[in-house]
Amino acid sequence: MEKIKKIGVMTSGGDSPGMNAAIRSVVRTCAYYKIECAGIYRGYEGMIEGDFIELNARSVKGIINKGGTFLKSARSKQFMTKEGRQKAYDALKAANIDALVVIGGDGTFTGALIFNKEFGFPIMGIPGTIDNDIAGTTHTLGYDTALNNAVEVIDKIRDTASSHNRLFFVEVMGRDVGHIALNVGVGAGAEEILIPEEDLGLERLLESLKRSKESGKSSSIVIVAEGDKTGKNVFELKDYVNEHLPEYDVRVSVLGHMQRGGSPSCFDRVLASRMGVKAVESLLDGKSNLMVGLINDKIAVTPLSKAIKGQSKINKELIRVSDIMTT
């Protein structure tokens, strides 16, 4: 393998807080090792179009605390075709880019693996997604910030809930996994938490709410993951409870995209900085097809193929803690 002289970095998939910090780290690590670095705009889409920008240590000044991604992100249908990927390869070669750091989620890594297989292009992945649903790391980039964003807003909703003795169904992100719902639920002191991994059952929810009311609890927050097992979305849940427990004054709040914005937490900034260094150093060490992750508080790498296929498991201990807290 030839020596790497220029690394391209891009963000892809849903944006997450810490992506800018990770880009900064990749750029500065390149500068440290005196190799060039190019930013690729709009993920694979910009790669195909050759929408690149030369980045040096100064270019990434003042972005460590900014949410979103200044390189922007996009989905690319073209990259799913052989022709698209060929164009991307040609564009990278034309710009003398020798290796890639891709920051994104599951879909991003799948594309990276195919690209590497076809063109032998060295690629390292950094898990940037708030959902924390990728195997090979205990924390994806942006997850910690998303938890704080959600908890902060639910604290405000709690003010209103307890002023009016109301029941709030609060929907948080997490289509397939309940990490956000479970942690936010425990962190916000929610009375119930509905996650995709467990089917609490609507009957049990009603029972629990009834008991809450009888025990004198004046207000309640129920956290619902987007993809919870009850098969009802948060508005249907409201109607259901309205029908069966008319004594409750029920409201709904869908937190939505605000969860993924905002200045990253210190944890996510530090994690991003560590991951960026490891990604670049791995490439310089001749490695490829790995994802940088955090395992047992240490930076570690996992084959991208496992990062994709694997699935992070919900913390059973935390479900138990949640049950005890809502006694």
Next chain:
Amino acid sequence: MEKIKKIGVMTSGGDSPGMNAAIRSVVRTCAYYKIECAGIYRGYEGMIEGDFIELNARSVKGIINKGGTFLKSARSKQFMTKEGRQKAYDALKAANIDALVVIGGDGTFTGALIFNKEFGFPIMGIPGTIDNDIAGTTHTLGYDTALNNAVEVIDKIRDTASSHNRLFFVEVMGRDVGHIALNVGVGAGAEEILIPEEDLGLERLLESLKRSKESGKSSSIVIVAEGDKTGKNVFELKDYVNEHLPEYDVRVSVLGHMQRGGSPSCFDRVLASRMGVKAVESLLDGKSNLMVGLINDKIAVTPLSKAIKGQSKINKELIRVSDIMTT
């Protein structure tokens, strides 16, 4: 009129940040003038039930920075009946309460006026509502905090919007008036602001979005007041734009109740403190049926009857500023 020896204080209607600070101020001002103070739980409902608590200067320690209202708030159908109001009067008398400070909105004041008319009970009002829709004050209690809450969240949504070149319709509170939408829209740098007072027209919205796209604007935030004149809610607006401008990736965010929660801004805490002092001192001066407000940065009083009937007007200058900012 006999000398007032004990004042009751309550919060009613939707909760707003600063209500606790206002209660604190009423209680401490009573202590300063060495008269008693009772808190009335759950607004008129608790008044009817005699659900009172004796409050002294220590009781309100540590609440100036808390959102919501520790006296809680509720709607009361009973108080709309003569019988209900008679019960309320009897309960107040039984507890030796001579006068009232009611913190709430339009509906709260209407009830207060009827009650005063029937029983001659001295009452002062403090405008506690985030909507800023009450005549006789340039700022209702909680309005400033609600603006900051909304702007802070929209800043986060902006991170996502610009990372993905998306269009967001963001619904903010304000069923009848566009104060929140207009100020939040200008404050968050929104590309369009739809308020109940003005019918921008859907055609113009489409035109404006088209021009935005052509001028290279990559993302847009459109602020929509709950009660905007287009006759479409925020989800219908999304569908409408999806249909007519398919090149836009449109998302919706309904801010909802988080706008009214959270720690009050310094402005709202100071305003609450000033209003509470004036309310108590007015009662001690033998006044009644007035609302304490802020006019030209000075504490002033307005007859409750005008506070109800009047309507705060939208700031035309600010609409013009908004137009210029989105050139």
Next chain:
Amino acid sequence: MEKIKKIGVMTSGGDSPGMNAAIRSVVRTCAYYKIECAGIYRGYEGMIEGDFIELNARSVKGIINKGGTFLKSARSKQFMTKEGRQKAYDALKAANIDALVVIGGDGTFTGALIFNKEFGFPIMGIPGTIDNDIAGTTHTLGYDTALNNAVEVIDKIRDTASSHNRLFFVEVMGRDVGHIALNVGVGAGAEEILIPEEDLGLERLLESLKRSKESGKSSSIVIVAEGDKTGKNVFELKDYVNEHLPEYDVRVSVLGHMQRGGSPSCFDRVLASRMGVKAVESLLDGKSNLMVGLINDKIAVTPLSKAIKGQSKINKELIRVSDIMTT
């Protein structure tokens, strides 16, 4: 007077939150009226050096919510000399700049007046300073944000103070005026507030702290303006109380520069937007030597000469409110 075709905008003196929003407003208003706009870096220093940048509506995208000033600020000794000002004039002329909007405080306006007198250059001022010490406006740009910054941190200090039954002396900004100290003190529920305008007297402070202790108050926050009348700084106050009231566990916190940073409040963003429009429109109307201010909640102008000489008065009513709150 010739028609204005290009306006220069600069920030000078201590930075304040909202300066970026004001620059944005000036730039966009120029775009709206189809005239050119140039940013001047580092205040008068950059003016002398001809350190300018052409700004259009897109250049100021995404800065409304950023603290500080992207045009930077500096003090200029050169501008105090006739030679310096001549150079500045030559540089402006060379860049075809016809008029100026200067954003800053008292010193900035003094320089502007001299410059206008010497060269007849049209100038409008915008009061950007957190101290709120300029006549002709009830609110300077950044003042509201600074209050929120300070109150938020003092809320945190309160957590520690009450966990340990401690007394904290907290120094806030305000060398000559006590606006910040007084409002922050009331907003944070401080037990005492020491401001430059009033000499509370150290004896009275000791008396008050003694009474506090006896009445069972377990912790206390005393807010001290930088320039308070006791003649002692916050560390000397600590030593003084340590000596005379050894039963108190006294700590000191100097809030310092964090008060002037951070994302501006909604109020400051809206105020900045309104002020920028007025400043440009005034220049286009042929006016000069005026400061844009907020009077009775309306945008108004005041001769720069009065903005300088005048002095904003402390709110006596608020001192009274503070006394009552700490009964």
Next chain:
Amino acid sequence: MEKIKKIGVMTSGGDSPGMNAAIRSVVRTCAYYKIECAGIYRGYEGMIEGDFIELNARSVKGIINKGGTFLKSARSKQFMTKEGRQKAYDALKAANIDALVVIGGDGTFTGALIFNKEFGFPIMGIPGTIDNDIAGTTHTLGYDTALNNAVEVIDKIRDTASSHNRLFFVEVMGRDVGHIALNVGVGAGAEEILIPEEDLGLERLLESLKRSKESGKSSSIVIVAEGDKTGKNVFELKDYVNEHLPEYDVRVSVLGHMQRGGSPSCFDRVLASRMGVKAVESLLDGKSNLMVGLINDKIAVTPLSKAIKGQSKINKELIRVSDIMTT
């Protein structure tokens, strides 16, 4: 050993965010296992005085998001004497308290061990301190929140620093260990980080600042741990740089106590909830003299004796990351 029927919980040493959440967890876990729980005010001091309060699941409502500790904290000289500890034992026995959960730091645990040795009283420890300097856990309670508090304020200081091209020395907590300084420094993008574990040397600091200036860096933030190895405090550092690099405009900010206040992060709330459950369950399992900690993201226990003697090591990898980031 007899069956435990009543557990006492207390906080001791410096307060840290998450202490309230931990108390809540202990109380609710007791309720879950249908045993009694008593809160002990002011640490060992209140234990000696028998200053207890009965706590049930409702008593701890609404405290999970509050900073500080509602049970308050204090140092106790009495508890260092045999007589004091005998009094404490008698008071616990008189209140039928069978076991203790103590939340605090190193000093708290030392006292606990002596107390257990003398009276055989079952005790579990929870590490509540922002310094993260206790062996047996990767995260002490409050550490994550303190990092976010510090980074948020430094972001604001950065606004001012870059507006004025200034150099700021920012002192953060950490007398013996540099965890806070190192993480905050990386998270805030500081140009230099001075920690107690490493002697960077003043010469190297000057060199680095000189190079910064030459490379066109306009502003700098240097993070200094309270106990850094240079032997100079932050004000002396300022003077030193002023003398040797007069071209720098140097300022100082001491973050101080605001770092330990405020609403805990989601991470700290969840950690507190998990630790409280484990502490109570360990006591019910007949265990004692252990500290609950987080090791490899799992709740684990460590002998209190090792928690005291051990020392958490600074993360060398992070020092390297910091060096690379400031290339």
